[in-house]
Amino acid sequence: MADFIVDLPAYDIRYTEPLDQEALMKWVSDERVLKWFSMDLENEVRLMVTNWVAFAKYKASLTALYENTPVGVVTLFLMPYRKISHLAIVYLAVDPEFENRGVATSLIKNIKNLGKNYFRLRSIHFEIMIDSPLKHILEKEGFKEIIRQEGFFKRGDQLVARVVMEADL
Amino acid sequence: MKLEKDKILVRDSIENDKYPFTEWLMDKDVLCWFPMSNLVEVEDAVRICMSYIQNGAMYTAEYEGIPIGVANLYINMFSKLRHQALFAITIRRDLRGQGVGTKLLGHLIEMAKERFNLELLHLEVYQDNPAIRLYERFGFKQYGCHKNFLREEDGFRDKILMQLKL
Numbered sequence: 107m108a109d110f111i112v113d114l115p116a117y118d119i120r121y122t123e124p125l126d127q128e129a130l131m132k133w134v135s136d137e138r139v140l141k142w143f144s145m146d147l148e149n150e151v152r153l154m155v156t157n158w159v160a161f162a163k164y165k166a167s168l169t170a171l172y173e174n175t176p177v178g179v180v181t182l183f184l185m186p187y188r189k190i191s192h193l194a195i196v197y198l199a200v201d202p203e204f205e206n207r208g209v210a211t212s213l214i215k216n217i218k219n220l221g222k223n224y225f226r227l228r229s230i231h232f233e234i235m236i237d238s239p240l241k242h243i244l245e246k247e248g249f250k251e252i253i254r255q256e257g258f259f260k261r262g263d264q265l266v267a268r269v270v271m272e273a274d275l
Numbered sequence: 276m277k278l279e280k281d282k283i284l285v286r287d288s289i290e291n292d293k294y295p296f297t298e299w300l301m302d303k304d305v306l307c308w309f310p311m312s313n314l315v316e317v318e319d320a321v322r323i324c325m326s327y328i329q330n331g332a333m334y335t336a337e338y339e340g341i342p343i344g345v346a347n348l349y350i351n352m353f354s355k356l357r358h359q360a361l362f363a364i365t366i367r368r369d370l371r372g373q374g375v376g377t378k379l380l381g382h383l384i385e386m387a388k389e390r391f392n393l394e395l396l397h398l399e400v401y402q403d404n405p406a407i408r409l410y411e412r413f414g415f416k417q418y419g420c421h422k423n424f425l426r427e428e429d430g431f432r433d434k435i436l437m438q439l440k441l
Contacts, residue, residue, distance in 0.1 A: 146354045154353075186319065187310045189425050228423070253419030253436060257395050260358045270421070 111172050112208035119216055122167035122179055127159040129176040130199060138202045142238045158197055168216055170209050177204040180213035182221055192228040194221060214247045222275035231272040235259055249273045278338055278373040285382040288333040288345060295342045297321050302368045308404050331390060336379050343367050346379040348387060359395035376409045388441050397438035401425055415439045
């Protein structure tokens with residue numbers, strides 16, 4: 107398998123479909139991915155993934171495919187109230203077997219386009235753990251740290267800061 | 276109406292409190308401090324807040340048996356977030372500045388510590404909200420600001436984020 111897959115013909119991006127929930131559930135249940143999310147137990151993961159994929163019906167979610175198999179999902183969690191409908195929080199997960207192959211970067215570029223051109227958003231933001239590997243990728247894609255909250259997450263006995271990374275569209 | 280502070284009582288909320296709660300929020304001088312902008316959005320927000328009754332995390336201030344304010348802790352069910360909570364307070368507009376917020380916030384902090392064993396309380400408030408003074412008086416410190424968070428007809432307003440370690 108090639109190291110960097112996003113330029114290959116077998117790589118594609120489409121709108122997320124309800125059946126992608128199964129793949130997403132599998133990735134975020136993997137300890138390598140789960141440690142970067144706020145959920146922990148199986149019922150927490152199931153609840154989160156169900157809410158996550160629900161945004162697919164608004165065409166606010168994209169799935170990356172490699173050889174017709176889902177390898178990543180990125181989703182705009184659209185705000186429910188008019189006064190804050192100009193912004194959205196973003197969730198992203200990549201199949202741990204496809205990490206470091208350009209999938210996250212590709213999905214971030216595409217969700218920025220979707221947010222700007224289809225939903226007319228002014229900005230999007232991620233809420234991540236301060237030590238998340240996503241932080242570096244977001245910085246490269248033009249996101250800036252705007253908020254840091256110490257002690258927001260508790261991973262085992264360790265308190266971990268929450269960082270909000272925002273990009274204007 | 277002039278309130279006597281020692282007659283302001285705080286109790287666990289009940290389902291019927293949603294009616295005065297909705298009415299207070301629909302007052303334009305109250306609603307301007309919230310992200311909602313019409314009855315449908317307010318009813319949605321009230322429904323979410325009222326759902327915290329079931330785990331004992333919503334409280335009503337009353338005066339001579341009449342509700343005058345509410346507050347709730349958004350208790351997290353996810354285990355990595357269970358040590359902290361966001362909260363919100365709403366007070367009937369004509370009774371602001373008479374100690375209702377002080378009473379509700381004091382009760383929230385007590386419940387956060389004793390009922391939920393929380394380590395961190397935090398809040399989100401919009402720029403220029405006079406309630407910021409109340410939070411500062413209780414020791415809340417600003418840790419962030421989300422620029423242009425709220426879009427009003429006349430422009431944008433920032434969201435101020437504050438927290439208190441318990």
